[in-house]
Amino acid sequence: MEETPRSIGETLDHGLRIAGRVLQRLSFAGLAVLAFGLVLIGKIDTRIVDGARSTIADVTAPVLDGLSYPLASAYEWFQDISTIGGLMAENRRLREENARLANLRLIAHDLKAENAGLRRLLRFDPGPVAKSVSTRIIADTGGVFARSLMVHVGSTHGIRKHLPVLAAEGLVGRVQTVGRQAARVLLLTDLNSKIPVAIGEQRRRAIMIGTNGPTPRLEFFASDTDPVPGAIVLTSGDGGVFRPGLPIGIVEPDAGTGWRVRPFVDWDRLDFVRIVDYGAPPKVDLAQGAD
């Protein structure tokens, strides 16, 4: 078949179109390889990425803070509306809880007096008083691939890397990166979280490892006996990152072979957290690859 001859302009246009298509394909392949390479080499040196993350956190924190206020109010309003129907039951439950707490208050009062007496007897020095900053969560920066939060306090508020982050129920996680005005909190459920813990009254040592799921798993037990389901899990203080005795959750058997921890914190209702500075800076970072 005879081909129709092209003018110079048409040939040039045709050539440019082909070049454009090749360039687009190359940019697709190049950017895909570059992005995948970033994921793989991202573990080698995290200082640059951490620095960039702190900067982005500082820049976006005011916007996220502003956007999260109306959203939080809407959720609160929705919760108020949805609980109106159950007010009678809620009232009955609160009365029962109040009676139980009144009993516990008496016990706590006795224990407090006994503790004070024992401290006087031993001339116990409780050490420096802990300083804490309470703050609202402005962003859930995790997702299915990571578990983290952003708060609108930073180095100007005295926040340092590795400080423990608590809710009313117990440990939430620790500060991972700090900007001037914002900080990112690595949750104890994150894949990078590895926390030395003490289990039950015997204070059996183990390591709690995050899985990105709601229940971190327990590994590396210091003794061979199995933990008791329902035993309370606390931070052991080993490694010096966390103070000993911070409540985390309770032990529950895994459907497979191991043991898991059901955290005390209700993640669905986590609006505010408290970042606590116990004074001494953390000595060792046991959370591999998290810093």
Add this chain to the structure above:
Amino acid sequence: MLYRDPAQIADGWLMRAAPALWLTLLVLIAALPTPFDQSPVPDLVLTGVYAACIRRPESVPIAVLFALGLLQDLLSTVPFGLHAVVYVLVHGLATRLPVARDSFLQIWLGFVPVAALAGAAGWLAVCLHHMVWIAPDPVLARSAASVIAFPVLALPLLWLFGYTRHVP
């Protein structure tokens, strides 16, 4: 020579940049805390990226989506480059899908392989980054939630991207 009004030029630039700006806003909105921590939440940004690739492919070149992914990675604590991988692959697939751009049903059906690819690529990248096996259930649940919620999330976005189309 034909001179154009500066306001007209600025308007043209704004219209061209509109999808990228909307996607940046979606990245911020997606980071807001929700009370549904244990439930699979649809991927708002992925839906937006797909809608933009379908409605305004000329305004979301692959480099813009790469940058958007890096921004989302810096805003979160996922391995750096993860969302960039996902959005580059989504762009590659979405712009090649044989989907009639005016049929919402076809656009919705086209999102099924896109959500599957995005979930699989993200999951694989995280497994390789941490060198551990991660249960894929939450990723599958999220992809499924994204497909189910697609009409609710995508319709306003498709309209928005169509509305801000640049008319020269």
